[in-house]
Amino acid sequence: MTLEDGTDVLVSVLTRHGSRTSEDVRDVTAGLIRDGRLAVGTRLPTIRELTQQSGVSTRAIVSAWGSLRREGLIETNRRGGTVVVNSATAGPAWSDRDLLSGSPDHRLQPDLTDALIAGLRSSQLNHPGREYITDRLRDAVLADWPFDAASFVAAGGGSEGLLLAVEAAAPAGSLVAVEEPVIPGFLDTLTEVGYEVIGIASDDEGARPESLADALTRRPVAVVLQPEGAYSAFGALSASRVAELVEVFQAADHLPWIVEDDAVGPLAQWQAPSVGETFGDRTVRVRSYCKAYGLDIKTCVIGGSTELIDRVIRLRVHGIATNSRILQDALAHLVVDADTADGIAVARSRYQQRRDGLVTELVARGASARAGRNSLVVWLDVRDETGALIELARRGIHVGAGARSFVTPRSGGLLRIAVPQLPDDQAALAELAEAAVEAAGSVHREFLG
Template identity: 45%
Template sequence: MDEELTKETPDTNDVDHLDDWLVHHIAAAGSAESVVPLLEGKIREGAIRPGTRLPTIRALSEQSGVSFRNIRDALAVLRGKGLVETRRRGGTVVADPLAGPRPAPAAEPAGTEAVPAAQTGELAHASSDPELLPDLTEALATGLRSPNLHSNVRQYITDRLRTVAQRDWPFAAEAYIAGGSGAEAALLCVGTLAGPSGKLAVDVPINPGLLDHIRRLGLDVFQVPADAHGADPAALARALEQGARTYLFQPTGPYAMTPPATAERMDELAGVVARFDDVVVVEDDAVGPLAHVPGPTFGTVLPGQAVRVRSFCRSYGSDLRTSVIGGPREAVDRIRDSRSYGLAVNSRILQDALAHLIESSTTARTLKRARSVYAKRKAALADALERRGIPSVSGPNAQFLWVEVSSEVDTLIDLATAGYSVGAGSRSFVEPPATGHLRIATLRLPDDSAAIDRIADAIGRAMHGQMRDLYA
């Protein structure tokens, strides 16, 4: 936003001046996306003080020329952040940003009440439940006993981690290295291997943050959608024919709406890749040990064209920040050399700690329990939605539920108004589908059935616009 528009400070003791200031800046901003950061900054820095009553949405719209909907959407986002609150008969007032979000007010008429913000309102990100992660004490102690601790010799993967990783690697890799977090390692691989063409095929739906970073690399991205049998061979063929030389494949599908590819579909996909001997498949196994169903691989039939990234962050905790990359030596060496010019290596302590966790029978029991709890949480919300006539879909290893909605933006804003943050489904696609979707993270859903029902009720109300008129 232009500096001229943000340097002024409104006098909240002077109602007319505040109204004029808001109208001027909202008119210049012109959209909910621009209004939100402006007002949020002024509220958080105290320029607009708690308790200050804002003009009505209708008044701001008429005086600024900005649509009623854009102003309503901006205030809904601020309300979801706990920065403004709507008081019955008291209008919209600035809340204390240090006090956190307050429950939404009971609404009139009966039957359209807003749902109070739940403690588990963050449903956009598939972060692990700390209660279901293994204790790292013994693992880190093992890492501290690494035989080469403090050595100045770079060790791109420790002997112990390589040995452990090889035991259940789905194909015979020629070389292994340790990488950073799973998403970081996948990005490193595709950034290195995309080659001069600068073109990449990706499975969708995909991690939206990863997709954003891929685009920042300047790569030309083609999407490969999936059906009930797996990724679409025709879409993959079109991408490769148009010059894509790397295919980001998701064998375990953390964002998938459908099951992993069948053996027959894998044969078809491998046949497509085999037509292009310079294409490399990067298998992003982001689910890792949490998978309920094993992920397929290209490495058994195309060993020279498949690099696999196995992530352990969601299984063992993000602080380990260690993944394993394995595949053809030439490709793995290129990836290694691209990581800070070959200078970057993961801590031996973290590598051997990870190896200890992979081998530990105690950790295996912890993972078994985590898989069970996560599956029950996802099923509980799916069942609650189904009872309300709301269908949802999710792959067996997926850590999200997908719900189709007629208006993605409106539904997201209305859920934010009720205190729930969910993902915009369109952000997981290169080419957004014609129909909008909610992407609801399930790993940290509450185990309380009443809380699950509140979430399902909020989704139902938001889908049908029943919250939309509460704050007009």
């Protein structure tokens, strides 16, 4: 295929699809490579040529080309230009994908230039005094906060905010109840701090009432719920389940502090309701934005009980520490910006397709696999966790041990496969599912010599 042929095909398809974003350009080009219309050895047009003929912005093409290079589909050199080097039939390089910790796909995150410029336009920039949350950020998050929060504060990333909220609610050494499954790092940190932790089981509609009731008989100082179900194996908190949980809390002989962890933030398919509608003076919600907007935003928002918010403020270097006004107002810009919302909608859809695509492939092969509607992980039942992890690692596939996400001992093995960096190609998901199902039956045996 000649350079002219490659240009004509690519421009024609991009124009027909109305492609404008970097994700569109990446998907269209990868599809043409995959189906052979852009064969290995085809020279692609220069960025300038493609911009002029397709009307797509230079920034979008540069970003798309970067993604395709990272996936090993194209390469660029000074003399030969950009050339197709892989037909995509070999599948992705699994070792290059973070299927363990769940790092976001940065290709699906917004460009921060406009947001940071908006942050620099703060009328209070460099003024003396502390703003625990700027007016712009408070106004931005109020629009869809799930209950009437009396106070707000901005903190660092979501993990920092969650730990601050727990520490504000419960002194070290206290008993804390946590809805399971949960991200392992959070459980590890609670243990290191010295908390005694008990688990609360969940199902399709959120934390199970009978499990919460059992936990409350032990009088925990704080209860951590996950309404959106960022790591759920089943679903997210429903309105009917909120009513049941409220009844359980009301029937208990004491009311603990309630911390709601919204780790998925704007990427949620559907925002869950809150027990804070009833217990506003005992509840805070921690909303993370890093997975949606990028790690460098480094700002979460905690809203709810004034008493707990005041404690959070004091915990941050005795009330001295505050988040930069620039970062706070940059986040405010992202929360209300229409173009950013369109991009997040694309990311939300892409993550859903990846999550559902992998579950579909696993179930089609007879595996027991599941994920919640907002979940950033897929859960897979296995015969032996250690054996399955070792077998997948031999293939360059690194996933998580499910047992580390539970306080309550489990009878069977479980793997945790992070969603954000899964491939979009269904054939690649099928390849991963095939490997995972084969590993699910592996058993690790240790022998002493």
